[in-house]
Amino acid sequence: MQKSFIQKYLLNKKGWIYAISGGFVLGASLLGLFISSVSYPVLDIIRVVFHHLFSIGYVEDVPRNMQLIIWEIRLPRIVLAFLVGAALSIAGAVFQALLRNPLADPYTIGISSGASLGAVIVIFFQLQWVLFGGLTLPIVAIGFGMLTLIIVLAMASLSGRNLQTETIILAGIMMSSFIGAVISLLIALSDANGLSQIVYWLMGSFRMRGWEHVQIFLPFFVVGCLLLLPFTRDMNAMALGDDGAHHVGMNVKRKKILLLSGAAILTGASVSVSGAIGFVGLVIPHFVRLLIGSNYKHIIPLSMWIGGGYLVLCDLLSRTVIVPQELPIGVITAIVGAPIFSIFLIKKRRAE
């Protein structure tokens, strides 16, 4: 009897955590929608969103420019922030599982550096409008990110059997350092205008991102999630070590490549549309772990929700703190997040 009671309690606890994180996402999105430098009546905002989403309601009395601001500027920005936050958090959790290293984050194995290099090259050579119109930069960045992944995997598999974790990390760090140096070189060679553009881009931002960015990001997000979400069991098995995972019947090498690719796709796509946003991918999975334990069956979906919601909130802060200026979102994520999560960590650890 007691056992089933405990079980129920735990199930309920998990249920609550899921419910609260869902509410968190909804709340963050609504706040992001309502609050801005220009304030509109809440009811009108909801009417506009519903009208565009489901073609219901009557919005003729709402000014045209307000409709545009709500639907073309605020909403895509929120959606993109959510997706990027979700993608980075999932990727961070996967890298931590795969590399069995709590310090791993989406940027550990150099995918983001590769994507950044692509973006920096586009900015440096003023190619923003050359190939694919406004989407040249994200597309080139994703291409560079994937190229980096292939090089890292090739390096790791050339230097040893079974893609050893340490080898992957080392190859990734080697790649990051090399690309980082190339980026620095390009920065050093740019003029003042290019310099500020590059630096600003590297710090990350959702400024001027619209539905076309969501469009280009969404396919990568879906593919990445499809490659990762069904395999939370394998992420758990990775905790047994490579040999341990082998013994329970996992095809270690194949699963490693699969999971690395999924996480790399999410990371590369994120960096391409919004720049290198730090902190989220490293800390959100740890925060979720403190909440619910180390089972990736729960870590992955919860990281997705909480990471997405968190980035929506951070984006809101970045555009409202010093209106009309916008802060780089990478600054906000860490400045706001670090103290909050530190306090949480200390409380949780002391309670144990």
Place this chain on the structure above:
Amino acid sequence: MISVQNLCGGYASTKNVLHDINLDIQEGEFVALLGPNGSGKSTLLKMLSGVLQPTSGSVHLAGKDVNQYRPKERAALVAMLEQDPPFQPTLTVEEIVQLGRYPHQGGWFAGLSGRKQTEIDMVDKAMQWANVSQYKHHLMHHLSGGEKQRVWLAKAFAQQPRILLLDEPTNHMDMYHTLDMLNVLKRWQKEENITIVAILHHLNIAALYADSVALLQDGRLQDVGDVCILRDESKISEVYDVRVHTTFHPLQPKPQMFLSPEVQGMLPESTTTFTLQDQLSIMQTDTACHIRTSVPFRTYSVALHGSGLQWATDYCNFYVPKTSKLYPRHDAKHAIEEWMKELQIPSHQAIGMWTEKHPCHTVVLHQADGKVQVSVVVSTGENHAEGGSFSSFKKSETLHTGKINIMVFIDGYFNDADFAQAMISIAEAKEKARFDLQMTRSNGPNFNEETSADNMVVACTQRAAMAPSEGCEWLLRKTVGEAVYEAVTRAIQKTTSNIVN
């Protein structure tokens, strides 16, 4: 079930750890892989589980090459318990055990199949079987070493394998958990007829639990077969490069090994400066004759307290008058322990016996003949006449001897057979003395009567250098026999004269 042919291989392609291993293991067999550190046991296990590829040769499991299996097929056939898993997952016990179901769950929708009732039941069954259900929601790293190992076992059980490989499953475990673990394994082997290959470091544990052993040295298979090959002292000594002494478990028909430390010397190894007599301090009082040896002597005895083979330092014969309240009628054994307590004799390394009445009936005799030194202590009980009771003693023509307790101390090295031989010599000498004095026994040989028999003790210094050589044996037998004969004769005469006077 497992067939290893001409297996060679190692970690670096240039240097082989294993050389030409051939091994066949039957289904349902428990095989212990033995050998010193670095002999290739773990490497062999890794090749059996397919983690490591051989450079040449093959491993066949259930008739198919281990590397031909698909990973999940293989995991449904073979489970492995690693030695101190290098990573400490922060998962709960239940989540760990669930991982054991991995090979039985489908690919992309595996996350869902975990919710099926049959899967949940199997995980619960495994946890119950390994007795870890109560830790279900505990985190793995909060458990003790023994509990962790049981969780890994539950995980392996959930895998439902036909073959179980174990790399030092009882490492760092106390006696209770070691036996507990192996009992659980043995039960599993018997009930499900699974094949077990385990690396074990304790040869004695291996001898008790394994059906057969494979002995590895420097990557080569030295011997393989029934656990009885562990009886081969010279082979074990050679493989492990230590001196072992093999005997048998007292309750199980299994060999057991003993080791000797390099630094032995409690007694000098050479004979020149050694006098046996000096090692014995004999204390005679009104109530007891107590002999304490300077170092423990290897002792074989038939006595009320401390019978059998052991090491002892204190040898006591208590004198108890029949009139005394202490006269042990029922629980003599317990009485002797009480008396020892009074004299502050450590009873766990003491030999205790008793005779009736008085101290003057003890004779101590030291005898040396060449290399052989013997000390004999004989205590006799009250002699009395035919039919005479103690209170109404009358002079009689035929005298009976009471108990004759004999302690013999010998400087030498005895094995079990030597002790038995010495016992026989002592008994023969005693009876000869009694016969020559025309005494009969009051306590025998009427086997129906419930009387306490004579006690005998042989204690030996067990100095290694003194192992009896072929020519020495008869000398030893002769010296012991003569000394005992002499001492018994004197003791009986003493008692007799005591009565007569």
